[in-house]
Amino acid sequence: MADTTPPTDGHRGGFGEYGGESGGLIERAFREKIVLVGVTHPGEDEDDTERHLDELALLVDTAGADAVARVEQRRHTPDPATYLGAGKVDELRELCEAVDADTVVFDDELSPAQQRNLEKILGRTAIDRTAVILDIFGQNAHSLEGKAQVELAQIRYRLPRLRGKGKALSQQRGGIGARQGGGETQLEVDRRRLLRRMHKLEADLRDIERVRHTQAKARQRSRLHRVAIVGYTNAGKSTLLNRLTDAGVLVEDRLFATLDATTRRLQLPGGETVLVTDTVGFITKLPTQLVEAFKSTLEVVVDADLLVHVVDASAPDPEENIAAVNRVLGEIGAMGVPQLLVANKLDADPTGAKHLRTDHPGAVAISARTGEGVDDLLRTIGDRLRGLSTVTELVVPFDRGDVLATLHREGEVLLETVTDDGMRVRARLDEAAVSRLREYVVAAPA
Numbered sequence: 124m125a126d127t128t129p130p131t132d133g134h135r136g137g138f139g140e141y142g143g144e145s146g147g148l149i150e151r152a153f154r155e156k157i158v159l160v161g162v163t164h165p166g167e168d169e170d171d172t173e174r175h176l177d178e179l180a181l182l183v184d185t186a187g188a189d190a191v192a193r194v195e196q197r198r199h200t201p202d203p204a205t206y207l208g209a210g211k212v213d214e215l216r217e218l219c220e221a222v223d224a225d226t227v228v229f230d231d232e233l234s235p236a237q238q239r240n241l242e243k244i245l246g247r248t249a250i251d252r253t254a255v256i257l258d259i260f261g262q263n264a265h266s267l268e269g270k271a272q273v274e275l276a277q278i279r280y281r282l283p284r285l286r287g288k289g290k291a292l293s294q295q296r297g298g299i300g301a302r303q304g305g306g307e308t309q310l311e312v313d314r315r316r317l318l319r320r321m322h323k324l325e326a327d328l329r330d331i332e333r334v335r336h337t338q339a340k341a342r343q344r345s346r347l348h349r350v351a352i353v354g355y356t357n358a359g360k361s362t363l364l365n366r367l368t369d370a371g372v373l374v375e376d377r378l379f380a381t382l383d384a385t386t387r388r389l390q391l392p393g394g395e396t397v398l399v400t401d402t403v404g405f406i407t408k409l410p411t412q413l414v415e416a417f418k419s420t421l422e423v424v425v426d427a428d429l430l431v432h433v434v435d436a437s438a439p440d441p442e443e444n445i446a447a448v449n450r451v452l453g454e455i456g457a458m459g460v461p462q463l464l465v466a467n468k469l470d471a472d473p474t475g476a477k478h479l480r481t482d483h484p485g486a487v488a489i490s491a492r493t494g495e496g497v498d499d500l501l502r503t504i505g506d507r508l509r510g511l512s513t514v515t516e517l518v519v520p521f522d523r524g525d526v527l528a529t530l531h532r533e534g535e536v537l538l539e540t541v542t543d544d545g546m547r548v549r550a551r552l553d554e555a556a557v558s559r560l561r562e563y564v565v566a567a568p569a
Contacts, residue, residue, distance in 0.1 A: 355438070523563075
């Protein structure tokens with residue numbers, strides 16, 4: 124998003140320029156020309172780099188710019204000053220001039236020093252994948268919490284990159300005593316302002332988190348099973364939630380179309396009611412600032428009884444997408460939650476879906492768009508959730524209709540018979556329900 128004010132440090136302003144109180148990226152009035160840069164590291168090959176740059180091009184397009192050229196280099200270690208070698212940086216500068224590029228976007232994260240040095244040499248803005256993703260999140264966050272989380276991540280990214288720009292950071296001289304010293308620099312003022320804003324956002328998010336914990340306790344008292352839909356961005360998670368629950372969540376064929384978690388009730392074929400939540404999509408090299416900022420929102424994943432891991436079967440490398448999602452799940456402590464792999468877009472790539480089912484026993488193939496395979500998915504979700512429960516027999520006195528209602532509400536009643544002592548019930552219950560109703564239990568859980 125191009126800054127409307129002329130740059131003061133000798134390089135062209137452009138995509139990635141920060142402004143405003145929030146430290147976010149300001150609106151672009153035109154689609155900028157972007158040159159993409161990828162580096163092949165040891166253990167990788169050029170095909171990996173090409174796939175990552177293809178995805179980076181999609182990210183740039185989603186952010187509202189056009190990738191017009193790309194540069195690649197194989198290096199054992201990044202150059203500490205410019206990330207690329209000196210010769211490749213000169214080649215990059217010539218290419219930028221030839222295509223009249225506004226900005227250069229690196230697929231890997233740049234250090235503040237590398238970014239400064241590159242901008243001086245190239246004469247234009249140099250940013251990394253992290254800045255692009257933060258830009259997209261800033262555009263797509265709509266809820267109060269989502270906006271606060273994204274702004275917090277942007278500030279954490281921006282703070283170490285604050286730097287002087289021409290006269291804008293000359294020392295400010297105050298009133299009395301000003302002749303005794305140079306006063307405070309604008310850089311220090313900006314840093315203090317961002318720190319104040321960051322602390323305010325952190326406090327606001329703690330308040331929102333307390334409200335969420337209260338709501339979570341209420342959901343736990345209802346004893347409804349919780350299912351979280353996770354997956355790579357644009358894998359079809361929101362489409363699946365809409366297919367299952369008519370949630371009306373925005374669905375677009377672009378990366379990170381939806382950021383805010385949405386929870387809906389869903390009745391399974393066996394009669395059980397569960398809570399299903401659509402979560403933010405993950406991506407390769409997801410910025411640590413975003414993972415940290417969204418941890419409170421992602422608690423719904425950690426607390427879920429089952430993760431429905433949606434995979435785009437038509438993706439160039441679905442296994443890499445699966446690994447990227449699992450890395451983020453590991454970062455937030457959710458790898459211990461049971462997973463059900465769902466190969467989506469069966470209509471677009473039936474062969475890819477078949478391979479995923481073969482490589483991942485127990486996986487289900489569906490098309491969230493057409494509905495094919497969704498009935499099988501619902502039955503599988505019910506079976507997996509029932510596997511988390513135990514079959515227990517109870518005898519409930521005839522005058523305890525409230526207990527019978529609890530059994531039907533919190534578990535799956537398999538059989539009811541009338542006896543002299545009351546209703547004999549065989550039901551599938553979780554451990555918490557068995558513990559609360561222990562006085563009525565007549566047979567140990569099976």
